Amino acid sequence: MTGTINLDNAFYPDLSQRQAVIAGGTGDVGEGIVRAWLKTGAQVIVPTRTDGRAEQFKDVLSDLGQPENLHIVTGHYGSFDDAQALAARITGQYGQVTDVVASIGGWWQGKPLWDVSPEEWQRYFVDMTTAHAAMARAWIPHLPQTGSYQLILGGSAVEPVPGASIISMQQAALLMMRRVLSVEAGESNRIAAQILGPVVTRARKRIDPDWVTNEEVGLVSAGIAADPAVTDADYVSYNKAQMLETLQKLAVYPG
Ligand SMILES: NC(=O)c1ccc[n+]([C@@H]2O[C@H](COP(=O)([O-])OP(=O)(O)OC[C@H]3O[C@@H](n4cnc5c(N)ncnc54)[C@H](OP(=O)(O)O)[C@@H]3O)[C@@H](O)[C@H]2O)c1
Numbered sequence: 179m180t181g182t183i184n185l186d187n188a189f190y191p192d193l194s195q196r197q198a199v200i201a202g203g204t205g206d207v208g209e210g211i212v213r214a215w216l217k218t219g220a221q222v223i224v225p226t227r228t229d230g231r232a233e234q235f236k237d238v239l240s241d242l243g244q245p246e247n248l249h250i251v252t253g254h255y256g257s258f259d260d261a262q263a264l265a266a267r268i269t270g271q272y273g274q275v276t277d278v279v280a281s282i283g284g285w286w287q288g289k290p291l292w293d294v295s296p297e298e299w300q301r302y303f304v305d306m307t308t309a310h311a312a313m314a315r316a317w318i319p320h321l322p323q324t325g326s327y328q329l330i331l332g333g334s335a336v337e338p339v340p341g342a343s344i345i346s347m348q349q350a351a352l353l354m355m356r357r358v359l360s361v362e363a364g365e366s367n368r369i370a371a372q373i374l375g376p377v378v379t380r381a382r383k384r385i386d387p388d389w390v391t392n393e394e395v396g397l398v399s400a401g402i403a404a405d406p407a408v409t410d411a412d413y414v415s416y417n418k419a420q421m422l423e424t425l426q427k428l429a430v431y432p433g
Contacts, residue, residue, distance in 0.1 A: 183391075183425065187431065188425070189429065189430050190397070191400055191403070192404075193215070193220040196218075196277055197277070198223065198275070199225065199317070200223070201255065201280045202283065203224035204226045205281055205284065207395055209239075210391060210393040211392065211396035213392075213393055214393055214395075214396025214397045214399065215279075215400055216245050216247055217400075220277075221247050221272065222245075222249065223268055224248070225264060226252055226253075255312055255313055258308075258311075258312045261313050262312075262315075265317055269320065276403075277327075278313065278317045278326075279329075280330065282313070283310075286344055287341045287342040290343065291343035303348045307351055310329070310352050311355065314359060318359065324368075325367075326403045328372070328402055328403075330372050332345070333373060333375050333416055335373055336350070356412065357410075368409040370408055370409065370412070370413065371413070372398055372412070373412055373414045373416075374415055376389045378391040379391075387418070390415050390417065390421040394415075394425065397431075398413055398415070405429070
């Protein structure tokens with residue numbers, strides 16, 4: 179069944195007392211998350227590794243003018259030390275961060291595992307997994323209990339995709355990271371993930387009407403942040419019908 183979602187009807191929660199870091203916010207899915215969070219009134223901080231990407235991202239959001247709640251910070255977080263230093267710099271400059279959404283890394287596909295090169299393994303498994311772990315360890319001890327730490331993952335975390343072994347293994351590892359973090363943090367932190375099918379983004383040449391959009395993903399992340407009861411949860415939205423259910427469950431869309 180195809181669900182219909184019109185975000186003009188959505189209930190964006192008031193997150194004006196919150197300050198979120200959207201890691202990977204310059205990316206295809208991240209753009210929608212940033213747009214959704216800006217609609218909530220939150221302060222939105224987007225780290226990016228290069229000044230060039232920062233400028234590109236400002237162009238991408240040029241339809242919003244110059245949103246005063248958006249702060250783009252150039253810095254690396256690909257190692258434990260870099261992420262720790264970046265977190266300290268962001269907190270020093272902007273004050274306490276309440277929420278972190280990690281939408282880090284992209285897609286890779288093309289050959290069976292036995293043909294994967296060391297460089298591909300390093301880039302798509304080691305580097306991306308390390309960036310996620312580095313951000314989690316840099317931020318989680320400093321987030322308030324009312325805040326949230328969220329991961330954006332794909333369905334390859336649970337369904338093997340032929341020719342995409344590295345990403346499937348990496349996403350599965352990150353899903354387990356989410357679950358381990360939850361049991362380790364207990365009641366101290368709210369940790370959740372979204373597990374998504376293909377997402378409609380500006381990079382897509384072909385779009386299926388049953389795919390979820392990056393702004394819907396963003397609204398779910400705002401809904402997770404807004405609901406203090408949400409913790410230790412994975413929201414699965416492979417298609418519009420599941421996304422509609424997720425949005426309604428989080429009370430950010432009419433039921
Ligand atoms: N696109 C989809 O259809 C889709 C579907 C389901 C799930 N997802 C999930 O959504 C998440 C984001 O995917 P995406 O498609 O938005 O990716 P993307 O467009 O490639 O963006 C990835 C972002 O991650 C940041 N990044 C930081 N360290 C990185 C590293 N070592 N390598 C690559 N990027 C790094 C980049 O930021 P800077 O370059 O600015 O530093 C970039 O903004 C992933 O977990 C993916 O599995 C995506």
